[in-house]
Amino acid sequence: MKTDDLIRSLAADDTPRLSLARALVYGFLPGMVLSFIFYALVIGPRPHLAELLPAPRILFKIVFPIAVFACAGPLALQLARPRGDPRPLVYVLIGLLLVLAAAVVIELLVLPPDLWHARLIGHNARVCLVLIPLMSAAPLVGTLIALHRGAAANPGLAGAIAGLFAGAFGAALYATHCPDDSPLFVATWYSLAILIVMSVGALAGSRFLRW
Known part of the structure; x- marks a missing residue:
């Protein structure tokens, strides 16, 4: 189906529909809750996090992914x-990447x-590579389900950005x-x-977000 044909079809259909933004919220929230439950039961916050938060490095590593999340x-x-x-x-996303590069410099x-x-190596590189994708899995599924209501011109790219989100x-x-x-x-x-989550999102999106 061509884009123009899809737009005309959607315009002709007066059935009430859940907005895409609201669908994203409803799709993401259950996955977010599952991730929080896993976080609370399995790993939890580091000791004395509240006292450590003012430290620039700690504040940056938390705020930066939140900013990427808000953009994605x-x-x-x-x-x-x-x-x-x-x-x-x-x-905006490019600007955030430049901020990360500046922090590295x-x-x-x-x-x-x-x-x-x-x-660079740190103490928990392997744990990081496991836990971040694991806590992203349920939110990614919910995000893809929500985006399926849309009409992505590039399903793989939309899926990758869902993975970034x-x-x-x-x-x-x-x-x-x-x-x-x-x-x-x-x-x-x-x-x-x-990037692991984005790759999964791109692969899933290329199949699931087609129209």
């Missing part, structure tokens, strides 16, 4: 609409070179547990974990 949700909605304009949100400047490798949520949640605070660790392992 509206971006996924735009990509799920036949004539959505994702460009403004893409620019600052970390390299303030750390002695002999500490770079230790901060869910993965950023999982990363923000995991950040409150993770003892590795360096931007070097965040830029490497959090990003890799989110």
